[in-house]
Amino acid sequence: MSLLHPDRLFPPDPTTRKIARALYDTVADAPIVSPHGHTDPRWWGEDPAFTDAAELFVMPDHYVTRMLFSQGMSFAQLGIGEEAEGDRRAIWRRFAEGYHLFRGTPSRLWIDHALSEVFGLSERLSPANADAQFDAIADALARPEFRPRALYDRFGIDVIATTDDALSDLRHHDAVQRSDWTGRVVPTYRSDAVTDPETPRFRNNVMRLGEITGCDTTRWQGYLDAHRVRRTFFREMGATATDHGHPTARTLDLGTAEAEALFKRVLRPPVSPEDAEAFRAQMLTEFARMSTEDGLVMQLHAGAVRNHHHGVFHTVGKDRGFDIPQPTGWTHALRPLLNAVGMDPRLTLILFTLDEATYARELAPLAGAYPCLRLGPPWWFHDSPEGMRRFREMATETAGFENTAGFNDDTRALCSIPARHDVARRCDAAFLAGLVTTHRLDEEEAFEIMPRLAHGLAREAYRL
Numbered sequence: 001m002s003l004l005h006p007d008r009l010f011p012p013d014p015t016t017r018k019i020a021r022a023l024y025d026t027v028a029d030a031p032i033v034s035p036h037g038h039t040d041p042r043w044w045g046e047d048p049a050f051t052d053a054a055e056l057f058v059m060p061d062h063y064v065t066r067m068l069f070s071q072g073m074s075f076a077q078l079g080i081g082e083e084a085e086g087d088r089r090a091i092w093r094r095f096a097e098g099y100h101l102f103r104g105t106p107s108r109l110w111i112d113h114a115l116s117e118v119f120g121l122s123e124r125l126s127p128a129n130a131d132a133q134f135d136a137i138a139d140a141l142a143r144p145e146f147r148p149r150a151l152y153d154r155f156g157i158d159v160i161a162t163t164d165d166a167l168s169d170l171r172h173h174d175a176v177q178r179s180d181w182t183g184r185v186v187p188t189y190r191s192d193a194v195t196d197p198e199t200p201r202f203r204n205n206v207m208r209l210g211e212i213t214g215c216d217t218t219r220w221q222g223y224l225d226a227h228r229v230r231r232t233f234f235r236e237m238g239a240t241a242t243d244h245g246h247p248t249a250r251t252l253d254l255g256t257a258e259a260e261a262l263f264k265r266v267l268r269p270p271v272s273p274e275d276a277e278a279f280r281a282q283m284l285t286e287f288a289r290m291s292t293e294d295g296l297v298m299q300l301h302a303g304a305v306r307n308h309h310h311g312v313f314h315t316v317g318k319d320r321g322f323d324i325p326q327p328t329g330w331t332h333a334l335r336p337l338l339n340a341v342g343m344d345p346r347l348t349l350i351l352f353t354l355d356e357a358t359y360a361r362e363l364a365p366l367a368g369a370y371p372c373l374r375l376g377p378p379w380w381f382h383d384s385p386e387g388m389r390r391f392r393e394m395a396t397e398t399a400g401f402e403n404t405a406g407f408n409d410d411t412r413a414l415c416s417i418p419a420r421h422d423v424a425r426r427c428d429a430a431f432l433a434g435l436v437t438t439h440r441l442d443e444e445e446a447f448e449i450m451p452r453l454a455h456g457l458a459r460e461a462y463r464l
Contacts, residue, residue: 003116003124008109009385009426011433020426020433023446027425027454031158034417035462036188036243036299036376036408041162043148043414044185045172050146053137054079054091057114061413063107066321068098081316089134096130106384106423113419118151148414152183155418158455159184159464163243166191166230167208170237177237186238186464189231189296192245195283197266197276206267218267220260224286231294240463241297242287249302249330249351251337252281285337292346297462301379303328303354319412325354325381330362342370350405350461352376356390364398374405374461377424383410388427401449406458421454428453 010020042048050056058064059079068078076083079091102108115121115133119140123129140146145154152160164170164187176185194205210217215226231242254262259282265271266279284300291298304323307313312322330351334342341347349372351363367373375395378387395404407428409420432449435441441449458464 002122003112009423009430011430013437016430016433016437019436019443019446020429023429023432023450024426026447027429027450028422029156030425030451030454031156032160032417032421033158033406033455033458033462033464034160034409034421035241035405035458035464036161036163037410037417038163038412039148039160039414039417040412041164041170041172041185041187044152044160044162044183045175047147047149047181050141050148052088052092052141053134054088054095056137056141056415057111057413058091058095061107062319062321063105064095064102067101067105067107068095069321071098071101073098075312075316075320080320089131092134093127093130096125096127096133099125109385109423110413110416110419113422114415117418118415149181149183151414157183157417159186160417161186161188161239161241161462163188163190164234166194166227167205167212170234173237184238186240187234188299189234189239189242190245191227191242191283191287194227195244195280196246197271197279198273202271203267203269220256220263223263224290227287228290228294231290231296235294235296239296241299242291243299243301244284244287245301245304246280246284247302247305247326248277248281249300249328249333250277250281251284251334252278253285253336253340254282281336285340288337288341288347288349291348292341292344295346295463297348297350299350299352299376301352301376304380328353328355328358330358330366334366338366338370338372342372345371347372348374348461348463350374350376352379354380354382356382356387356394359391359394360398364395364403367395367399367403374403375399376405377407379410383420385423385427388424389431392428392431401452402457404453404457405461406453406455408458425454 007017010017065078073094075081077085077094079085085091119137121133121136125133144150166189170187173185173187193199194209206217209226213226213229215229216222217226262275262279265275288298303325305326306323307318308322308324312320351373353363363375367375378391407424409417411417411420432446436443436446
């Protein structure tokens with residue numbers, strides 16, 4: 001017996017459901033293109049065995065830990081922090097005790113999929129079967145077919161991108177390239193540590209950037225040249241994209257003298273919030289210009305207030321579920337960048353938002369006009385069946401399908417990758433089926449669009 005109903009996420013209406021099933025069947029086993037995510041590059045470079053179920057499903061997953069924490073479990077009880085629980089079985093038992101909290105959430109869909117399809121378990125996790133499932137997963141993880149590279153092959157992944165700090169030596173990517181494994185793993189240039197003045201040790205990071213590249217990063221032009229050198233290195237290692245995680249979508253296009261003066265100010269702490277925001281804004285435009293030179297696709301993830309609770313950040317660090325969405329404006333924010341290089345055919349800029357109110361009002365009209373813009377899929381808190389439906393309903397009316405960038409899973413959890421792509425494919429099949437049964441789309445057109453949404457658009461947008 002499977003934990004997963006074969007018609008999950010399909011419409012209840014029999015006619016529409018039949019079309020959705022047929023559309024989904026054409027892409028159910030299609031290759032997975034994963035152009036943006038956060039899997040650990042070490043997994044691919046070293047191919048280590050995962051140790052246990054808690055390490056795989058609980059400790060690294062901020063969707064999981066934030067929900068359990070919200071209901072009274074401490075981070076220490078979940079194996080996180082200085083006084084962390086060291087008994088992985090005990091952590092898994094606590095997860096099982098709280099598994100009912102995930103009813104109706106996308107996390108429940110993803111985890112049920114992994115337990116059923118990856119590990120062959122037929123019962124939903126509960127306190128009664130927690131030990132048995134922990135042991136069954138441990139037995140599986142001890143086998144070579146459950147190592148990262150084997151799972152990559154088993155999941156049908158065609159290409160996967162990691163997200164890598166600008167200062168990274170990419171040694172794990174180098175190890176993949178030197179191995180006889182045929183999997184394609186590419187890095188992504190994430191520059192936040194050396195472009196966000198509010199990042200800890202920002203000045204030290206900038207100086208380190210200069211040491212690595214041989215450029216004088218005490219000077220504005222030398223700093224820009226250092227980015228060009230690093231981007232070239234990333235491209236040589238297979239990168240096709242950059243990624244920028246900013247609190248807002250603001251951009252600027254300052255003159256050289258103004259930019260130089262701003263750069264000097266942000267290198268001298270304390271940095272004012274106004275200067276930090278202005279520098280991030282200027283660098284987005286600078287990176288857009290660099291993308292017209294070297295062809296790297298640019299991604300902007302904007303709208304999260306990072307590390308909302310200072311105490312949590314200082315005790316257990318970042319990425320613990322305390323990044324919270326905020327309103328994000330795009331029309332005025334992107335105007336300086338788009339006026340500078342937005343008509344250059346060499347630029348592709350993929351936009352991600354946590355502010356769904358902007359889909360129909362701002363993002364779809366922008367992407368429906370500017371050739372350089374593509375809309376990324378629903379991100380983070382909205383990576384859900386409901387979020388995917390809302391995105392299609394609000395974006396398609398103005399941007400259509402071809403001005404979107406397909407799907408990416410944006411995950412740290414390896415075993416959730418096939419689950420997330422399966423959810424997206426089912427939701428897109430349901431949406432297209434609805435257009436067919438309401439006579440807004442011919443059935444033949446729906447079958448043409450379906451593989452584009454499943455993997456074709458992502459492959460094209462990210463130049464993979």
